[in-house]
Amino acid sequence: MKVLAEERQQLIIQLLKENSVVKLQEICEQTDCSESSARRDLQLLEERGLLVRVHGGAKVKHSLQRELDMSGKAAKNVTEKEIIAKAAAALVANDDVIYLDAGTTTLAMIPYLKGKEQLTVVTNGVLHASRLADQRIKTILIGGELKATTKAIIGVKAVKELQELRFNKAFLGTNGIHQKYGFTTPDPNEAAIKKVALEQSEATYVLADPSKFDAVSFVKIARLAEATIITSSLKTQVSTRYRRQTTIQEEAK
Structure with missing residues (x-):
């Protein structure tokens, strides 16, 4: 079943929360979308500061100075x-x-x-x-x-x-x-x-x-x-x- 772009992006964020890394192929398989659509989602999420694109997918964007008490x-x-x-x-x-x-x-x-x-x-x-x-x-x-x-x-x-x-x-x-x-x-x-x-x-x-x-x-x-x-x-x-x-x-x- 096809998934809307907004739903795909929410799924990508959820996958990153669970695994810290998400692969392009995994996004395509879970949302039945093309690689170009998945790449576009990753680009938009990166522009919003929510992840960092890497070869073949994306990873969590970590704050270098943030520390929990x-x-x-x-x-x-x-x-x-x-x-x-x-x-x-x-x-x-x-x-x-x-x-x-x-x-x-x-x-x-x-x-x-x-x-x-x-x-x-x-x-x-x-x-x-x-x-x-x-x-x-x-x-x-x-x-x-x-x-x-x-x-x-x-x-x-x-x-x-x-x-x-x-x-x-x-x-x-x-x-x-x-x-x-x-x-x-x-x-x-x-x-x-x-x-x-x-x-x-x-x-x-x-x-x-x-x-x-x-x-x-x-x-x-x-x-x-x-x-x-x-x-x-x-x-x-x-x-x-x-x-x-x-x-x-x-x-x-």
Whole structure:
């Protein structure tokens, strides 16, 4: 059945919300339209700032500087974050000194750290420090400026403190994972903290649900090869592309 142009465009936006990428062929098959009509729809939607055209289709247009607050982040991809957090916590051994980034997925790791012996956790997350203390885990909260939206400690003082420390493992969050641009985040101050934590750690793990792949934010944290990615199930095509550049630990839902 033929679909009107306006209905096609609404369907395209819906497909992008679900998958972040939509293919020209997929639009044609689902709406019974020609490739020229689908291309015209993509051009109009791009002109309205709703997507970015790529070869063979389109992808979500990401804001390089937009960042949700902690409550907004916590409400997204909850199941995936729990799966990833549990897998990450399983990598923590007794006697480890670890760094926990101030993200919602690293926050979800904390209940799974219970029972680890002689564990020391350094964090720049105020919420993280509070929950770690509730579990009687030795915790070091670095000092500096408090960022209101993410409850993260940032700034020159925080960077200097981290440069004096060493970690067995660091667990970081990210806003974007991209084959060309690596790991990225909107805030230069948070990026600086993440970079130092990575440099000071024997092994670094980036915790990211599948929605972070093929996304780009304002500031680069590191190259893909500099950390292992822990995520939930990826599409085979995405997994294959990224495994050429880094190690990925996928956890089934």
